[in-house]
Amino acid sequence: GYFGQFGGMFVPELLMPPLLEIEEAMNTIVPSEAFQAEFKALLEDYVGRPSALYRCPNLSKRLGFNLWLKREDLNHTGAHKINNALGQGLLCRHMGKQVLLAETGAGMHGVATATAAAMLGLECVVYMGAEDVSRQSHNVKRMGLLGARIVPIESGTRTLKDAINAALRMWIAEQRTTHYCFGTAAGPHPFPTLVREFQSVIGREAKEQMLRKAGKLPDYVVACVGGGSNAIGAFHEFVPHGEVQLIGVEAAGTGEPGCHHSAPLNLGTPGVLHGAMSMLLQTKDGQIEPSHSIAPGLDYPGVGPEHAGLQASGRARYATVNDSQAYNAFRTLCREEGIIPALESSHAVAWALENVRSIPKKSDVLVCLSGRGDKDMGIIEEFEKNL
């Protein structure tokens, strides 16, 4: 479970048995005909895949390049998270466990896990930082309706990293009955590989759709990077095609010098967090730095190890976009294309808008629109008060 020097299983001994059980399931159950047929049927009939690949007519005209959006916001539950939650929910049932445990920041993974649990007849427990409980209340309400038990976390910065810490502790104690449905392509092996496996449907569909609609591969594939699951899902199919530029977009927060951000690939250093060696925001004596982003799903001081590997090998590049640039992209997509994107996804759109001058005319830029923005109404309202 390594990506160059990154990855691994840096966990307490007590977590090795459930992790090895998941690795075994990933190598035996997931590749089986039965599992793949069941997963594919659910992706089609329950999630509504394939998700659309949509060329933005107005922005493409104004910007001079073809802006294509992979519409993961149109999936059931409103984001890419459902692809992974469903796959892991099926695995949970195959392993004979009754409880699906999740961490959540933006609440989209929490909703996706609660959705999979309700449909598969499993119990669901979601750990969520108290700060995120209040700033993503729309998703908190949805999780309740779907039957999940939500555990607000008051420690640390009361955001995603604290939810993961608490979820890992609960999992150690309840591992016999509980599957930890890890929500992003981070964490100890096998999670980064397992989550990539379930999210890679994004890139497989996008490649086929681009060849059919544009008659060629995209020149750029762009995705926001929190823990890294929508980005690795969009990138994976294109990695062998060197002519396709892979651009991950991290959150720069306010962008003010000395202020907190969530850009470990750009501004972090190698270290271990949540069971994996990757890039992270830490002080010189190894204390985790607080992160910040307007987008709760990007507000995380770590990143999945495969992205650290793709950056180190030079196969992918990682840029940053700050809160204001993301907000401007949010408004631009609303007003010019009639699409209300999640603030996380707005970071990926912002990269295309901010880099118009360096993108050759007529290029095909494929942006993974990872989710819808209904959950962000409160954050937008708050942000606009200070404009």
Ligand SMILES: CC/C=C(/N=C/c1c(COP(=O)(O)O)cnc(C)c1O)C(=O)O
């Ligand atoms: C696993 C915790 C991350 C969450 N969301 C992250 C997120 C992200 C960033 O997560 P990754 O794709 O895993 O980097 C992008 N887009 C949307 C719409 C998101 O909700 C969540 O709790 O919903």
